[in-house]
């Protein structure tokens with residue numbers, strides 16, 4: 365349910381709104397201080413604000429000051445100001461200060477519902493727009509603006525216009541293929557093919573014909589002459605993914621192609637010239653493989669004219685959150701869901717988790733979270749990251765846990781009697797009610813109501 369913060373000191377109107385707007389979760393505040401507390405707590409997209417707030421309800425000064433503070437704290441918030449009848453002057457002043465809309469008392473819930481719906485729609489559009497802008501920060505689909513990524517993107521911009529053979533190094537799922545595509549897209553070859561082949565996923569005996577193609581009759585089943593990936597990439601770019609997994613037997617043929625830019629199809633005798641830009645990628649330590657003699661040294665130097673290290677996700681700082689939000693936006697579209705964001709603990713957990721599977725792992729975790737989440741905010745549990753991943757609780761959360769625990773403990777000792785519970789806690793009964801509301805401990809109230 366969408367949350368609306370209603371800032372209104374008239375209890376009667378609060379009640380009226382509560383029963384007449386059942387499709388929203390309404391949270392209330394009666395003055396400027398409590399409004400700002402509620403704003404920090406619920407971060408509502410939409411607020412209704414009665415301009416006549418105590419201590420000066422006859423005047424709009426307190427309401428306008430409140431509006432100013434709300435927009436300072438949460439600039440994207442849609443504030444609908446509520447004025448007395450014919451109070452156009454203050455309504456216009458509020459709009460000039462940044463309020464989204466206004467309406468005049470007496471309350472007409474049909475009108476208010478339309479205004480609220482429009483405010484939420486606009487807010488959603490703005491949130492999506494922001495995520496899309498974040499998604500386009502650097503190179504089309506390379507999301508993120510950490511120093512590490514900015515540096516990698518600058519390198520892409522420099523090497524893309526050249527013909528230099530590039531080696532992309534990085535853990536699995538860091539985006540090596542995404543970077544290879546970005547190099548192609550920014551190169552003069554961008555109107556020709558980008559062809560990728562994963563050397564680790566094709567059986568050794570098939571890899572040669574996949575890469576170099578074969579002539580008709582070259583082997584049983586070779587019914588017609590077939591082009592390999594290298595020829596298919598002619599004029600464009602070829603990505604040799606997981607080059608570290610290329611068998612030694614094929615490495616010599618690959619070296620010849622890279623040096624002379626000619627190939628021979630399997631079963632053929634004719635040399636065919638090809639004009640292909642080559643990008644290689646691997647998560648393996650090729651230098652170590654050279655020492656162990658499982659990778660040819662001459663090939664290693666040939667493919668690594670320039671090496672670009674793609675940082676693992678855990679070293680990209682706040683990028684994790686930026687990417688997570690962009691992915692959430694994408695999955696909301698894909699699955700037609702309305703998840704609005706992440707809980708604080710989910711954010712902390714994502715920032716502290718090690719992400720061994722990098723962005724691919726983040727994608728998988730978020731996809732299932734979006735499908736399975738039961739609230740509009742994704743929690744740490746939804747993404748399969750337990751509380752232990754979120755080591756630093758906010759002060760607010762620590763306080764909430766402590767107060768909730770103390771209230772429940774006192775309540776049990778007082779056998780469900782709220783007056784005794786309040787006494788034991790050293791607070792008044794109304795304060796206890798306020799805390800029950802604040803922490804949504806409504807089971808406590810209902811037990812007393814039954815007794």
Ligand SMILES: Nc1ncnc2c1ncn2[C@@H]1O[C@H](COP(=O)(O)OP(=O)(O)OP(=O)(O)O)[C@@H](O)[C@H]1O
Nearest residue numbers: 505506507508535536537538539540541542723724
């Ligand atoms: N910076 C990024 N922003 C958003 N999505 C990204 C980013 N980098 C990668 N991705 C996405 O993460 C997934 C993994 O990326 P990619 O396949 O390029 O990784 P890889 O390093 O080539 O992985 P592997 O080594 O396993 O082949 C892809 O779906 C890709 O679209």
